[in-house]
Amino acid sequence: MAARKRLLLLIRHSPYGSSLARASLDVALAAAAFDQPLSLLFTGDGVLQLLPGQDSEALGVRNPGRLLASLPLYDIEQVYVDAEAAARYQLDLGAAPVTALALERQQIRELIESHEHLLGF
Amino acid sequence: MQTPAHAGVFLFSPAMIYSLLVMSAPASGQGAMTAARFARAALARGHSVNRVFFLDAGVANGAAAAVYPQDEEDRLRPWVELAEQHGVELILCIASALKYGMLDEAEARRYEKPAATAHPAFTISGLGQLVDAAAAADRLVTFGG
Numbered sequence: 001m002a003a004r005k006r007l008l009l010l011i012r013h014s015p016y017g018s019s020l021a022r023a024s025l026d027v028a029l030a031a032a033a034f035d036q037p038l039s040l041l042f043t044g045d046g047v048l049q050l051l052p053g054q055d056s057e058a059l060g061v062r063n064p065g066r067l068l069a070s071l072p073l074y075d076i077e078q079v080y081v082d083a084e085a086a087a088r089y090q091l092d093l094g095a096a097p098v099t100a101l102a103l104e105r106q107q108i109r110e111l112i113e114s115h116e117h118l119l120g121f
Numbered sequence: 122m123q124t125p126a127h128a129g130v131f132l133f134s135p136a137m138i139y140s141l142l143v144m145s146a147p148a149s150g151q152g153a154m155t156a157a158r159f160a161r162a163a164l165a166r167g168h169s170v171n172r173v174f175f176l177d178a179g180v181a182n183g184a185a186a187a188v189y190p191q192d193e194e195d196r197l198r199p200w201v202e203l204a205e206q207h208g209v210e211l212i213l214c215i216a217s218a219l220k221y222g223m224l225d226e227a228e229a230r231r232y233e234k235p236a237a238t239a240h241p242a243f244t245i246s247g248l249g250q251l252v253d254a255a256a257a258a259d260r261l262v263t264f265g266g
């Protein structure tokens with residue numbers, strides 16, 4: 001593997017509306033497994049992945065909230081959320097399945113600039 | 122192909138290594154064909170494309186049996202040409218490929234399906250191939266999503 005590049009995964013899809021929601025987390029886990037430094041930024045409808053108390057049993061799909069809760073076990077600690085989008089959905093970030101740091105617009109700009117690769121999901 | 126620019130006695134080559142992540146389906150929107158054109162244009166300008174990784178709905182770009190309308194651009198051939206003429210690696214994410222029924226000979230046998238459905242120019246492999254390509258690339262460009 002060549003020199004490590006910092007990856008930023010931009011997550012824009014709601015948890016049960018698109019398979020891309022799950023795909024983005026799979027990419028995060030794969031990158032972590034290969035020891036690549038990465039950050040996640042939930043934005044737009046993607047912030048709905050941080051909804052507390054998700055129950056997907058009736059849908060017959062895996063619970064992405066549970067997967068999010070396990071991110072720290074994979075050493076994925078750089079988790080951010082677009083403060084504006086979280087406010088729009090009145091999210092209770094204190095009860096989110098994973099601790100996500102809320103960023104304002106200027107901080108998001110700085111976050112993007114501090115990464116070599118940006119993956120938009 | 123562009124020749125590298127000379128700066129004094131130094132040979133200055135601006136060539137970059139690109140990796141592509143394709144999540145667009147072949148028959149919906151323009152994302153996938155834009156990705157193929159991007160790869161072709163990058164190669165024509167002397168850059169290299171180390172790998173194209175197909176994820177989620179993007180894996181359907183490898184469908185060997187897809188028949189596209191005769192009066193429209195073929196959506197498989199540009200990829201096959203990139204692989205055969207320029208040695209670009211085409212990787213279908215295995216988790217997505219299985220869900221979309223994109224199987225090579227080995228996977229078709231493993232899951233007891235009647236036939237391989239992925240074109241042989243594509244390789245079915247894991248997400249590590251995306252991570253590995255991104256680590257080696259100067260630029261990773263996402264199409265779709």
